[in-house]
Amino acid sequence: MFEFTLETTDGGARAGTLVLPHGTVTTPAFMPVGTHGAVRGLSMEEVRRTGAQIVLGNTYHLHLRPGEEVVKTLGGLQRFTTWNGPMLTDSGGFQVFSLAELRRITEEGVTFKSPIDGSLRMATPEKSMEIQWALGADIAMAFDHVVPGQSDHATALDGLERTLRWLDRCKARHAEIVAPDKQTLWPIIQGGTHDDLRLRSIAGILERDPWTGIAIGGLSVGEPKPVMHRVLETLAPALPADRPRYLMGVGFPDDLIEAIARGVDLFDCVAATRNGRHGSAWTASGKVNIRGAALRFSDAPLDADCDCETCRGYSRGYLRHLFVSEEMLGLRLVSIHNIRFLVRLGEQARQHIQAGDYASWSRAWLQRYHSKEA
Amino acid sequence: MFEFTLETTDGGARAGTLVLPHGTVTTPAFMPVGTHGAVRGLSMEEVRRTGAQIVLGNTYHLHLRPGEEVVKTLGGLQRFTTWNGPMLTDSGGFQVFSLAELRRITEEGVTFKSPIDGSLRMATPEKSMEIQWALGADIAMAFDHVVPGQSDHATALDGLERTLRWLDRCKARHAEIVAPDKQTLWPIIQGGTHDDLRLRSIAGILERDPWTGIAIGGLSVGEPKPVMHRVLETLAPALPADRPRYLMGVGFPDDLIEAIARGVDLFDCVAATRNGRHGSAWTASGKVNIRGAALRFSDAPLDADCDCETCRGYSRGYLRHLFVSEEMLGLRLVSIHNIRFLVRLGEQARQHIQAGDYASWSRAWLQRYHSKEA
Numbered sequence A, B: 001m002f003e004f005t006l007e008t009t010d011g012g013a014r015a016g017t018l019v020l021p022h023g024t025v026t027t028p029a030f031m032p033v034g035t036h037g038a039v040r041g042l043s044m045e046e047v048r049r050t051g052a053q054i055v056l057g058n059t060y061h062l063h064l065r066p067g068e069e070v071v072k073t074l075g076g077l078q079r080f081t082t083w084n085g086p087m088l089t090d091s092g093g094f095q096v097f098s099l100a101e102l103r104r105i106t107e108e109g110v111t112f113k114s115p116i117d118g119s120l121r122m123a124t125p126e127k128s129m130e131i132q133w134a135l136g137a138d139i140a141m142a143f144d145h146v147v148p149g150q151s152d153h154a155t156a157l158d159g160l161e162r163t164l165r166w167l168d169r170c171k172a173r174h175a176e177i178v179a180p181d182k183q184t185l186w187p188i189i190q191g192g193t194h195d196d197l198r199l200r201s202i203a204g205i206l207e208r209d210p211w212t213g214i215a216i217g218g219l220s221v222g223e224p225k226p227v228m229h230r231v232l233e234t235l236a237p238a239l240p241a242d243r244p245r246y247l248m249g250v251g252f253p254d255d256l257i258e259a260i261a262r263g264v265d266l267f268d269c270v271a272a273t274r275n276g277r278h279g280s281a282w283t284a285s286g287k288v289n290i291r292g293a294a295l296r297f298s299d300a301p302l303d304a305d306c307d308c309e310t311c312r313g314y315s316r317g318y319l320r321h322l323f324v325s326e327e328m329l330g331l332r333l334v335s336i337h338n339i340r341f342l343v344r345l346g347e348q349a350r351q352h353i354q355a356g357d358y359a360s361w362s363r364a365w366l367q368r369y370h371s372k373e374a
Helices: A044-049 A059-064 A068-073 A076-081 A093-098 A125-135 A153-177 A195-208 A225-238 A253-261 A271-277 A309-313 A316-324 A328-355 A358-369 B044-049 B059-064 B068-073 B076-081 B093-098 B125-135 B153-177 B195-208 B225-238 B253-261 B271-277 B309-313 B316-324 B328-355 B358-369
Strands: A004-010 A013-020 A023-027 A029-031 A055-057 A087-089 A101-105 A110-113 A120-123 A139-141 A184-186 A214-216 A245-247 A266-268 A280-283 A286-289 B004-010 B013-020 B023-027 B029-031 B055-057 B087-089 B101-105 B110-113 B120-123 B139-141 B184-186 B214-216 B245-247 B266-268 B280-283 B286-289
Touching: A004 A328, A013 A253, A013 A328, A023 A029, A023 A328, A029 A328, A044 A328, A055 A076, A059 A068, A059 A093, A059 A125, A068 A076, A068 A125, A068 B316, A076 A087, A076 B316, A093 A110, A120 A125, A125 A139, A125 A153, A153 A184, A153 A195, A195 A225, A214 A225, A225 A253, A253 A266, A253 A328, A253 A358, A271 A280, A271 A328, A280 A328, A309 A328, A316 A328, A316 B068, A316 B076, A328 A358, A328 B328, B004 B328, B013 B253, B013 B328, B023 B029, B023 B328, B029 B328, B044 B328, B055 B076, B059 B068, B059 B093, B059 B125, B068 B076, B068 B125, B076 B087, B093 B110, B120 B125, B125 B139, B125 B153, B153 B184, B153 B195, B195 B225, B214 B225, B225 B253, B253 B266, B253 B328, B253 B358, B271 B280, B271 B328, B280 B328, B309 B328, B316 B328, B328 B358
Parallel strands: A029 A266, A055 A087, A087 A139, A139 A184, A214 A245, A245 A266, B029 B266, B055 B087, B087 B139, B139 B184, B214 B245, B245 B266
Antiparallel strands: A004 A013, A013 A023, A101 A110, A110 A120, A280 A286, B004 B013, B013 B023, B101 B110, B110 B120, B280 B286
């Protein structure tokens, strides 16, 4: 269980298979985000039909509502949400540091105010493990100290050192409470945009355990794209080849293409559904604003190259009408398309890695994607 | 085409079949309302899975957005919305009289201000026919003068007389423009809560044409339920037995049961989706507020007797969580249930009419439905 098989490499890009208690994930793969136990606007049946193999749940949000005891009583996240497939939960670290009010950070953990009822709550590495085990995902993430994007060296160092100390506590508590064939724990590399700290972080992580997978946190938080690419290039040789690599909170279609070239296997991001709700659709030739007046009489699909149910069934003119009339169905249909777009990007990348032409394919892909911007 | 076969009667209740260009409708039947070319929150595929056989479109809303020329260019309402089945459009009369601002009513028609761009527009019987033909539904409704609920005798008389004069204009324009095998026109009985005026209205309608179906308008607009029942009882013997009877804007589950007993074959109402959006679900034993705290840990379906996809797949606890977290999926799932609830009520009524036990079945049904109120 939790075994990752690296099947093919093509330059830095990798194709593999990850076996999890609730199913198998072929990589590279994009994970849709089900913040509140639902991928926003979609049913899990629709998520399944996008070809998504694994869904992410947010520990912070699910702890606040409905509470992990509800999810556990109702059969765990897979059954509660009807997804019934592989799931990963984040640790709540990112949300506590980025969303919560009135926080106080100590070595013990983070005190924050619940936005639901105003009560003070404390997030700790142990508590995060307990919540994630109650939620029941296949993969739990370590509780990390997330520092602001582009923090200075001292701040980033402080964050990564605390993250390592917290990792020891996560590992200890996780080992105490979980059934080891039901849930695994992945650590998170921190270190901001500082190459030396990133290497220090991964070294510290690997000293502690071989792990079943490793995540890269703290990127795509405002730094220039070349900086993210440089950090990924710095990390690639230091990461064990036989472990899946998960780049957290990324991303946009071009981010996936670039990160896959640099050895990343797994991704998650809310951009697909957030953009979908705002009527911004990704297509092979760039972004389309579905509200555009030019679409009014268009009988064409959103993206002629796409095989999603939105592109197979609906015209641009109808999608535009739904957005202009503020019909919920519109948000849903464009979200379905955007998720399928990223899932299919993973599938296409995998095919081209297996064919050995990832570099040329991805170059052509990016050129077409950015062609309208020129 | 447009043939109605009355198959069975059981007391006043009727079971029949209506053949339309886009398919066949067995009655009694509930029609979900697709105001803006979508049944709010649902895909047409979901509407199909509720067992709905025919969908209503709103001429007023579709004229304003996206405009009938868009719908026509994109293949008509059936193709535009992907419903591809029987449809009925209302005439816009009800909306012009109940929703629009700054209206002026003359014999020619109604002048109103577009809520979209503030422009002045005129609705006339001819214009309504032209728009409905462009939209392309199987059944078009006559443009009627709708008077306020419980209007006095003189006002109701004025409305019904104008509705009859407008019916002549609707019929003339409809005959000029439509392909007669593609769309039919149904008249609307008015007359408020005045039995003599209701009879005068139906007599005037039947003087003009045998029609392929007849609608009853201006009920369920605030009058006491016994008054609605009395008007239906007054009308029943005056209506031709071999024509379908459509009670507009009705209703709630108990309204369907009572109106079917009094000879009604077709219904439409937004209550199913409106209540669904507000978390109010109909069940065999009465209404359930899906936000109720008692549902938090409930693994039970919304309605154990229901076969809809919501009741087959989701727990009350999860539905409650979706509403409390304001996840769109919640509104959708309860709307699906409520629509299926009314569609199934039509199916059940039909079975019991065919079995000849509609009176006892419906009595027991109402008793159980109201049992919690006691």
